[in-house]
Amino acid sequence: MNYQRIQPFPDSNAFEFPELRALTSVWQEKKSALENNGAYKEFIKKLQREWAIETGIIERLYTWDRGVTEVLIEQGIESSIISHRGGVSQRDADHIQTLINDHLGIVEGLFSYIKGDEPMSEYFIRGLQAQFTAHQDYTEAVTGSGNLIQVTLLKGEYKTLPNNPRRPDGAVHLYCPPELAKEEMENLIRVYREADNTYAPEVKSAWLHHRFTQIHPFQDGNGRVARALASLVFLREGLFPLVVRESDRQEYIGALESADDGDLSPLVKFFARRQKEAILKALGLEQQVQQSKYADQIISSALELLKTKFGKEKQKVSAVYQHADTLFNTVESKFRSLASSLDGQLRVVTPPNKATYQARSNAANNSSTNRHYFQKQIVEVAKQFDYYANFEQHRSWVRVTLTTEQEFDYVISFHGYGPGDTGILVASAFTYVKAPREDGGSEPVNLHSAATDLFQFNYIEPLISIEKRFAEWLDSSTAIALAEWKRSLQT
Numbered sequence: 001m002n003y004q005r006i007q008p009f010p011d012s013n014a015f016e017f018p019e020l021r022a023l024t025s026v027w028q029e030k031k032s033a034l035e036n037n038g039a040y041k042e043f044i045k046k047l048q049r050e051w052a053i054e055t056g057i058i059e060r061l062y063t064w065d066r067g068v069t070e071v072l073i074e075q076g077i078e079s080s081i082i083s084h085r086g087g088v089s090q091r092d093a094d095h096i097q098t099l100i101n102d103h104l105g106i107v108e109g110l111f112s113y114i115k116g117d118e119p120m121s122e123y124f125i126r127g128l129q130a131q132f133t134a135h136q137d138y139t140e141a142v143t144g145s146g147n148l149i150q151v152t153l154l155k156g157e158y159k160t161l162p163n164n165p166r167r168p169d170g171a172v173h174l175y176c177p178p179e180l181a182k183e184e185m186e187n188l189i190r191v192y193r194e195a196d197n198t199y200a201p202e203v204k205s206a207w208l209h210h211r212f213t214q215i216h217p218f219q220d221g222n223g224r225v226a227r228a229l230a231s232l233v234f235l236r237e238g239l240f241p242l243v244v245r246e247s248d249r250q251e252y253i254g255a256l257e258s259a260d261d262g263d264l265s266p267l268v269k270f271f272a273r274r275q276k277e278a279i280l281k282a283l284g285l286e287q288q289v290q291q292s293k294y295a296d297q298i299i300s301s302a303l304e305l306l307k308t309k310f311g312k313e314k315q316k317v318s319a320v321y322q323h324a325d326t327l328f329n330t331v332e333s334k335f336r337s338l339a340s341s342l343d344g345q346l347r348v349v350t351p352p353n354k355a356t357y358q359a360r361s362n363a364a365n366n367s368s369t370n371r372h373y374f375q376k377q378i379v380e381v382a383k384q385f386d387y388y389a390n391f392e393q394h395r396s397w398v399r400v401t402l403t404t405e406q407e408f409d410y411v412i413s414f415h416g417y418g419p420g421d422t423g424i425l426v427a428s429a430f431t432y433v434k435a436p437r438e439d440g441g442s443e444p445v446n447l448h449s450a451a452t453d454l455f456q457f458n459y460i461e462p463l464i465s466i467e468k469r470f471a472e473w474l475d476s477s478t479a480i481a482l483a484e485w486k487r488s489l490q491t
Helices: 018-033 038-058 066-075 079-086 090-116 122-132 178-195 201-215 222-236 246-260 265-299 303-317 319-348 375-384 463-489
Strands: 138-142 148-152 358-364 389-403 407-417 424-436 442-449 455-458
Touching: 018 265, 018 455, 018 463, 038 066, 038 090, 038 222, 038 246, 038 265, 066 079, 079 090, 090 122, 090 222, 122 178, 122 222, 178 201, 201 222, 201 246, 201 265, 246 265, 319 358, 319 389, 319 407, 319 424, 319 455, 319 463, 375 389, 375 407, 375 424, 375 442, 389 424, 407 463, 424 463, 455 463
Parallel strands: none
Antiparallel strands: 138 148, 358 389, 389 407, 407 424, 424 442, 424 455
8 A cells, every 4th residue: 555645634514423412512511620639640650550551561571461451550550560570571661661651751751741722833742752751762764675683763853774574465554754754744734723623533643643653653652652642632632542442453454544545433432432421420420529528518518509500500400311211112112112013923933732823022111010020130241241230329220032942032121320319321131041940930041241331321411412323223222132032042
């Protein structure tokens, strides 16, 4: 693939993420309550550590399993932990600690940089690369004849030799020629500045990241600089640094390759999802802190003010429960139709001398006495998606049961996300088989999530947008559930 010169931003209407826009609005409303709180500061500190560790793992500067990363995030960047848990020599662990601390200094610097509101510049970007490679002396380069050689690493300077990678199939991916690097970087900055106030942050971030990597202006450190620039875009919008984990590698590289082919959408979607996850975690933290602040205010005799504030907030937040009822009705209708369609077909294929095969559906809304069903399964699925399932304010479910030689249940549950009344609800989906017990009853086994991701909705996103997203999610979930039912019949 030949190098393509810098092109303008794509159509601003090509990417729409109303869910992220709504979540961002919720976060901006609540952010001020956290800025000086110790719990939030610790949350940011751990996010910075994760960014610093993972950006090096993606570049294969070091590698270990996720458990080592989690310990370092919790306890700090220590070479003794790296050596003991990462299985490397103390000398190598000391060097890795130095590299990660270089990365950590950069991400901490990004938080400070945005406070000055300085425009992005070549000078700033060259400085980032120099910081990233402060403790790297050599790198590999490709000569004009295609030979791979080791050269002294230029720090804060543009490349002087080609750095085009050779793919496993033997094809060479052509980055910007060295003689055009400065000109293309000037174009990159100019086009970015011109579009800075026109596009959503996930679009600006993805475009800047991809176009920078296509220039590949430095001999080494380009990937790390690209992720720092992408993070800077989000931080300027009051959001969070972009963490790309080792577990994201395949999707991340695939999205970059799609962008190489002219489709930026997968990279934008990936960045949007990463940002959504960070916002949801921060909102969960906000609710805990806010509850504590309410208690302090009550002690200080601000009870009447709190009642007024709480009443207005509760009225605004309550819209999400109306949305939940609408989605509940959608699922209940679909499951009734599904059960009706399958029931007749199953009865026809019932073998002789067997209990009748059948399909049925049932449901429990938020006021039903049966709303408490499936708590164990819901909590287990919540653990898979790393969130706290809250049943206090809202809880409802819809189920379809397919009875053959066994009973197979497919359930959609609606409940709260995180502690307290945040105004954020989720739909989770799961399947299981009822296994007979010796005492004559049955118990659920082979629990599986019936969705690739959690469906989240809130009080700010318009219902029409939520319904559109939910229809796609529900179709995908139903396909996954029926595929699992078919698989269960073969065991």
